[in-house]
Amino acid sequence: MIFDKRRFALKYALIYGSIVGVVMLVPLMVYTRLMLGIHEAKTQNALMEQARNIVLQMESYPADGSEPFRFPRYAGFQGGLYDANMRPVFTLVPFTPPGFAPGYHTHGDYRYYVLPLPEGRYFGARYLVVSTRYDPSGIYLVALLVAGGIFATLLLLTWAVFRNFARPFEEVNRRLDDFIKDSMHEINTPLSIIQVNADLFARKYGSNRYIPRIKAAAKTLATIYNDMDYLVKKERMTYPKERIDFTKFLLERVDYFREVASLKEVAIETEVDAGVFVEFNPVRLQRIVDNTLSNAIKYSHEKGRVRVRLLQKGDDVLFEVADEGVGMKEPGRVFERFYREDRDRGGFGIGLHIVKQIVEREGVGIEVASTYGEGSRFTYTFHNKSE
Incomplete structure (x- = not known):
């Protein structure tokens, strides 16, 4: 929920600055090629000039050979x-x-010029060759400095533009963040009252067909509330790990959701090994378990079945939830934010997105298998370090 103005500005400054910079490199490359051509022409003219000078020096040499000839050096x-x-x-x-x-x-690395000489005139030579080392590094250095200057200037300009451009979004995001936090604070109190009073009413007057529905609906709202609360706080809070009795933790969450499942007469079957522990943060673990269980129940058929497994596999722990519900047409998109396979079944499309963020951050393996019309299976592998 946090809008990072600096990250936004830097990201788009790099994108658009690079695009404009590449476009501007085209004339720079044309200019560089032109300068290299000019440099070659200057080198050729200089070699021709030196060849003419050497010929003039040889022309001035006495024909009788009375003096030693010193070959010109430049x-x-x-x-x-x-x-x-x-x-x-x-x-x-x-x-x-x-x-x-x-x-x-x-x-x-050399350039050389060949000048044919008249036969028998210049010391029996037929060719005069003049060479020089060719060094275009100065041209490339200038081009590199110009390119670097272009990119740096574009980056600074686009960063400044997008930083200012991001201010309205930052303000809107801040207000939205405040609204969500205030709304959640207002929701928390009546939600707690509904849950407590439903329990008190059932104890005092006995249960009826309405009380389980009220409690199930309240638990569904509580799951959504906890997801939103995590989204709002996750960038501001730390989530230290601790040793968790996963067996006890999972059975408690399964019992919590049995009331929700009972509304659809969905049976929750468990296969849970005893004494399974993981090093994890309980808040994040609850988001994984709650969202996976609630989705399995939500997308199950009436009188369907949800199977929950927790197995110790060496140093690893396998947590699996499978349903026999509607399945998914596009299981690859299930973790996208705000994606909902079936909008008629409610939800905001953020629960499994949160799960994906957590498992990626914590290094938990995840596998999703789904067949449309037959059901889905979510498998998580927690990697415990050997002691």
Whole structure:
């Protein structure tokens, strides 16, 4: 029943921020590809420029060879001369070019440019190769920073928007929560009076056909009341575990519901092992037992039968409730909040949802088997730790 504004805002900020962010990444990716293309073009132009410079240096070398020739060296670039058989005449290139087709080429992390030379003119070389290491990390870093900035800005903006958007819901939820708590307080007193006075009347004047109906209806209301009370308080209260005599606990709850079952002449049969104990919180255990039993009775046919079993299976405890009632068309949905298979039979669709929350929180195994028109079986496995 508690509306968490921060969780609501963060959840939808992540969802919508991610969607918008992905959409905005498309132009960023296009921009990144464009920048990579520009970077490649700049690298190619730089290699061509260095090749021209090397050729000019070789052109200025005296034809008589009277002076030693110092091959030009440029920061960030490497050059080399290769003969017609692609053997190096002189090279500073840190790799063997895989091919000597004229033009711009890629080789791993390097880019290189091949310039054909006139035969017999430059030291017997036929090819000039100029290379440089290609490093686009700066472009990717900028793109990553821009993407991160986009996501962070979108997340903050959408979080702020949804946080403000959630305020009316938070207020409505608070008022609804207060209304439920006040209503439950008002219901508790007359419900207790009905139960007590029905018992007193039966003791003083004897039972009649109306008293069991009144008591059964009051117990049904009490089960719904206890479910609502648990829903309202479960986020604010702690539920410590204790060692519970499950055998005694279950038999008491079965006796409690026999009056409810008697209205439909439903027989409750028990197969309960003696001395079965579990480490559990009694409030949560009662919600499991009460909701399972009340649903089995509610969906049973007139003069039907409900079988209740409690068995010790090694360290585990098996609790099972089976009915021969109407069964379920969609047993997979039975634990959904507000889901009701048959709206004509009453209820709010919250009892088994509470049960599902409890068993998931406490690590209790649960299995539901149902055949429409034949009945349903709920099996719970409580895992006790070996001492």
